[in-house]
Amino acid sequence: MEGRNQTLLVTEFIFLGFSGVHKGQSFLFLLFLAIYLFTLVGNGVIFTLIQLDSRLHSPMYFFLSHLSCLDVCYSSVTIPKILANFWHQRHTISYNQCMVQMFLLMTFAGTECALLAAMAYDRYAAICQPLRYAHLMSRSVCVPLATTSWIWGLLDSVIHTALSTNLTFCGANQIHHIFCDVPPLLQIACSDTYVNEMALHVASVFVSLGTFLLVVVSYIFILSAILRIRSNTGRRKAFSTCAAHLVVVIIYFGMANVNYNRPSTGYSLEVDTLISTLYCIVIPMLNPVIYSLRNKEVKEALRKVLGGLKKGSDLPH
Template sequence: VTPLEMNNQTHVTEFLFLGFSNHSNLQAIFFLVFLVIYLTTLLGNTLIIMATRASPALHTPMYYFLGNLSFLDICYTSTTIPVMLVNFFREKKTISYEGCLSQIFFFVTCAGTEGVLLAAMAYDRYVAICRPLQYRVLMSLKVCVCLVTGSWLCGLVNSVTHTVLATTLTLCGPNQISHFLCDIPLLLKLSCSDTSVNESVLHVASATIGLSPCLFTAGSYVLIISAILRIPSAQGRSKAFSTCASHLTVVVVFYGTANFNYDRPREGYSLDMDILVSVLFCVVTPMLNPIIYSLRNKEVKGALRKLTV
């Protein structure tokens, strides 16, 4: 390495977010909107957690998973929104190198865990509708704890792998991230070293942590809907479908926004469109989950009513 090359390879100590740079005159409005969304997310998911713990009627596997999903959504939004809120009042919207890696670690952990947890919830609905006589055995407390623990472990292993590999990247500048958060694909764009290993691991992770739970969930619902359609009475079909309608809605919202965020072609999309799609995936979806469950589920609504009276 020549002295000139060494001078060019300056270690990046911070990153500059460009996510909302096109709308500098709307910073105060953005701050209020995201603050309301964040507080709504915290309140809604906290109420769901409290309701599932306080109401004996909700001490079932389905609501055990829901309580964990709500806790996960609180962690999920807390990795990105607080940094955004602070940066709305800063002239230079920056994050330190260490802070960026930390955000990547927690963000990837939560996103990966949620995908696997939604698949576990789909399995719970499959057993409840397709194998009801074996439900208590197949969905015992031990099994539920193992499924939730396994979901977190999948997210953690995936996140640790990506974060460790990210520390090996040589970042020579520029240090500008065209987004409002740190993410692995964005960091790879800034690297001036070989990223082939990182990209290969990213593709493998997309197939295992991203695609596999999605396909498992889709397969579970094919079997669930098939079983529901075989129920002779319309009332029975309606009751069976109502037990999984909320989860199915959450699955469609989560995977729909995730796939549009990561799998769409990048060419032809403006920075504003990229930001909008990511806001839907990272910010709006965790807020919608408690709303969807409380609106479509009579037991949750009843528990929340007792909790707030």
């Protein structure tokens, strides 16, 4: 009970990530607001197009719609609080809000790892097993895969959040970060963090590394199948179907590894701020661009919707 009472003495945490910025607060507010709006609009457009256009009712776009939802959730967990702090010029968060933010962040992080692995399996089935693709990626397979991805992230988050609520801080409340996450909280805790650190390492193996290895194995088979295609045109077409997913995987897992498998001494405050900004704020903004920039089906669906809206506006009222 004594440890619990000590924890309750810390009613709020102070983020130090932007503590060195004094004159650029307004610029950063506008920058993060622009990023957030772009993320909402970009992912919202992709999700809406997938729902409206029957040509996008395929397993690949089914998983992409879940990824778009995740990116919106990711950004909504962190950026609104950052914007509020810039607006009030007070970079704080209450203890309870911190725990909720961390719980949601870890849920979405674990879910995205599993979802990217499911998307890799979809690409494997499409390229390596084209004749059995309809059976391997039927709706009775896709829905459980997506559901399992969300449950996977939720279970991982429950474990870390439950362990974090038992930490004691003894008055230390300055977090070297821009939002609540497990590693920075462990740095300021005054109680024994061994169990928390072990849980973080185990989660890194199963949640992050495990799913990443599934992606790697899938792409080994995919690459082998592509190399067996005789025509250059066929190879390019096959590779183009998974190029966007591969780029997202490299960026996401790379940044996740840097964020959670940090050295024992940690990073400098500036590097920590940059890494966390890229991992949870910039990446969700980039995903719609990566998936739609060279995707003909998405661009055609967008033209179709915009064309329909234009025709509707041209009708006499």
